[in-house]
Amino acid sequence: MKTSIATVSLSGDLKDKLRAIAKAGFAGVEIFENDFLAFDESPRQVGRMVRDFGLEISLFQPFRDFEGMPEPLRARTFDRAERKFDLMEELGTDLVLVCSNVSPAAVGGIDRAAADFSELGERAAKRGLRVGYEALAWGRHISDHRDAWEIVRRVDHPSIGLILDSFHTLSRKIEINSIRSIPKEKIFIVQLADAPLIDMDLLYWSRHFRNMPGEGDLPVTDFTRAVAATGYDGYLSLEIFNDQFRGGNANAIAVDGYRSLIYLGDQVRRAEPDTRLPVPIMPPRADVRGVAFVEFSASEEEASELEALLISIGFTKTAQHRTKQVVVYRQGAINLVVNTEREGFASASYLVHGTSAYAFGLMVDDAAATVERARVLGAEPFEQPVGPGELVVPAIHGVGGGLIYFLDDKSELSKIWEIEFEPVRDGGSVIAAGLCSIDHIAQTVKYEEMLTWLLFYTSLLDAHKTPMIDIVDPAGIVRSQVVENDAGTLRLTLNGAENRNTLAGRFIAETFGSGVQHLAFATNDIFSTAQALRANGFKALPISPNYYDDVEARFGLDVQLVERLKSENILYDRDEDGEYYQLYSPTFGEGFFFEIVERRGYRGYGAANAIFRIAALRKYLRPEGLPKG
Numbered sequence: 263m264k265t266s267i268a269t270v271s272l273s274g275d276l277k278d279k280l281r282a283i284a285k286a287g288f289a290g291v292e293i294f295e296n297d298f299l300a301f302d303e304s305p306r307q308v309g310r311m312v313r314d315f316g317l318e319i320s321l322f323q324p325f326r327d328f329e330g331m332p333e334p335l336r337a338r339t340f341d342r343a344e345r346k347f348d349l350m351e352e353l354g355t356d357l358v359l360v361c362s363n364v365s366p367a368a369v370g371g372i373d374r375a376a377a378d379f380s381e382l383g384e385r386a387a388k389r390g391l392r393v394g395y396e397a398l399a400w401g402r403h404i405s406d407h408r409d410a411w412e413i414v415r416r417v418d419h420p421s422i423g424l425i426l427d428s429f430h431t432l433s434r435k436i437e438i439n440s441i442r443s444i445p446k447e448k449i450f451i452v453q454l455a456d457a458p459l460i461d462m463d464l465l466y467w468s469r470h471f472r473n474m475p476g477e478g479d480l481p482v483t484d485f486t487r488a489v490a491a492t493g494y495d496g497y498l499s500l501e502i503f504n505d506q507f508r509g510g511n512a513n514a515i516a517v518d519g520y521r522s523l524i525y526l527g528d529q530v531r532r533a534e535p536d537t538r539l540p541v542p543i544m545p546p547r548a549d550v551r552g553v554a555f556v557e558f559s560a561s562e563e564e565a566s567e568l569e570a571l572l573i574s575i576g577f578t579k580t581a582q583h584r585t586k587q588v589v590v591y592r593q594g595a596i597n598l599v600v601n602t603e604r605e606g607f608a609s610a611s612y613l614v615h616g617t618s619a620y621a622f623g624l625m626v627d628d629a630a631a632t633v634e635r636a637r638v639l640g641a642e643p644f645e646q647p648v649g650p651g652e653l654v655v656p657a658i659h660g661v662g663g664g665l666i667y668f669l670d671d672k673s674e675l676s677k678i679w680e681i682e683f684e685p686v687r688d689g690g691s692v693i694a695a696g697l698c699s700i701d702h703i704a705q706t707v708k709y710e711e712m713l714t715w716l717l718f719y720t721s722l723l724d725a726h727k728t729p730m731i732d733i734v735d736p737a738g739i740v741r742s743q744v745v746e747n748d749a750g751t752l753r754l755t756l757n758g759a760e761n762r763n764t765l766a767g768r769f770i771a772e773t774f775g776s777g778v779q780h781l782a783f784a785t786n787d788i789f790s791t792a793q794a795l796r797a798n799g800f801k802a803l804p805i806s807p808n809y810y811d812d813v814e815a816r817f818g819l820d821v822q823l824v825e826r827l828k829s830e831n832i833l834y835d836r837d838e839d840g841e842y843y844q845l846y847s848p849t850f851g852e853g854f855f856f857e858i859v860e861r862r863g864y865r866g867y868g869a870a871n872a873i874f875r876i877a878a879l880r881k882y883l884r885p886e887g888l889p890k891g
């Protein structure tokens with residue numbers, strides 16, 4: 263697949279951008295004129311720099327306000343074009359983008375525009391150059407790719423072609439199957455961008471909110487399928503105007519961009535098996551059957567505090583690693599691993615982040631294939647030396663410094679607990695609390711990393727994202743979005759913290775990065791769970807009594823039920839699918855906590871309750887500025 267990205271998509275100066283683009287694996291780069299103009303080196307030097315990075319200039323752009331100009335503006339426009347042709351020769355590229363005219367001076371008319379392009383085509387051909395025409399969604403006379411195509415068709419000149427840009431077509435909901443009948447040799451390049459659905463002015467939306475294919479809400483895959491159906495096999499080029507990306511980390515954004523294109527190509531290949539797009543072959547997205555384990559890294563001292571908390575929640579120590587300081591606590595199908603090794607990745611993670619749930623394992627169809635797919639998508643496989651008799655568990659680095667392991671039934675991996683661990687006979691006597699599985703893993707991430715995490719998970723795992731919602735913390739807003747599968751066997755919630763005063767923001771600041779902030783366990787009977795926890799000495803997070811008056815009023819609940827909720831500090835929510843009951847632990851360490859939930863048909867996450875439990879959890883934070891310990 264020929265991958266390319268426009269320099270405008272990234273932050274930094276031209277050289278920084280090129281370096282990041284090359285490193286991420288792209289073959290081509292669109293030089294955005296302003297990035298060149300703001301850079302000090304000559305066009306020839308820039309052309310050489312691009313090639314030294316192993317890149318090809320896929321496009322030079324944009325050339326504005328060309329077609330339909332009345333004289334004397336028309337003559338000026340052609341002079342201007344000749345100057346840019348000179349520049350292109352020096353840069354070493356043969357393709358320029360002309361975007362549809364937005365000037366109030368422009369005169370409409372398809373034939374007039376076609377006549378202008380005929381002349382431009384003649385001039386370009388003399389130099390061996392090509393011109394592609396793109397309909398801007400807000401163009402003055404041409405704002406639809408079908409009209410731009412009609413002009414290109416009438417010009418019928420080998421140096422004049424069409425440029426398709428998914429944003430302009432999809433933002434105006436233009437029928438995409440109109441693309442399928444365009445001859446592929448007339449499509450000079452295809453630009454791709456997604457965007458979140460927001461009701462706003464097209465130009466503003468385009469210039470500030472575009473994002474990578476798969477990160478937004480537009481049907482970019484269907485658009486690309488229509489392109490692929492023409493037989494087009496040229497560049498797929500990202501052109502992402504996004505305020506956050508412009509200020510972000512160029513390397514990270516470039517990696518996201520590359521991943522988004524490869525993932526898009528994979529989806530197109532699966533939907534259009536005859537496509538000529540040379541897409542890398544890779545295993546399908548992994549079907550996640552469940553969370554096999556969550557692993558904590560801790561010091562020995564903190565591990566014993568964690569152990570006390572786990573035991574009070576009804577876990578039993580069931581297994582001890584044969585050679586390492588790693589123990590397993592189990593309840594129902596939940597495996598919590600506590601690693602206090604002094605060497606290796608867990609220990610390194612502890613030193614940076616403190617006690618944290620730094621890794622989790624997912625049960626999939628084929629663990630090795632999942633890591634292979636991750637690798638093709640640009641993720642970094644994780645390997646660590648294994649001792650005699652130990653299994654090599656396929657794993658990758660996640661986005662925020664954590665690890666994701668994969669287990670399956672195909673290999674010995676599902677027997678890891680028997681192979682690498684020996685049973686612990688006396689794991690402490692507790693009253694089991696009826697926790698049966700991990701309902702969700704909640705990761706707190708930096709707001710500006712949210713799209714990265716979403717794309718990372720949805721491109722690798724057979725799961726989808728839910729719409730973003732706002733969670734109100736007394737100290738600010740936290741954006742929350744979920745990655746989940748239909749079966750409910752994978753639920754990852756991502757909370758994006760914008761400021762460091764929120765509970766989520768504090769967690770990131772205190773633990774030096776994004777990570778798992780809470781784990782939610784599922785029970786089939788929250789009231790008997792609550793009772794067992796109390797008997798084990800567990801103290802649930804106290805919820806304000808005012809909350810219960812409101813719950814009663816809002817849902818018209820039975821007074822006795824409300825009394826039970828209140829006495830056990832259980833939060834309640836209900837929607838058209840069913841009911842949700844939630845119970846929290848106080849925070850542990852740097853703001854980590856556990857949640858226990860019972861779903862009665864409900865599919866959400868209790869967002870309406872978030873403000874109440876956050877207010878309660880905040881009371882357990884160390885006052886700002888006090889040293890740890």
Ligand SMILES: O=C(O)c1ccc(O)c(O)c1
Nearest residue numbers: 324361396427468469501
């Ligand atoms: O926002 C713009 O002006 C603009 C310029 C060039 C493009 O290719 C485009 O899609 C938009």
Ligand SMILES: [Mg+2]
Nearest residue numbers: 396427453501
């Ligand atoms: Mg464009």
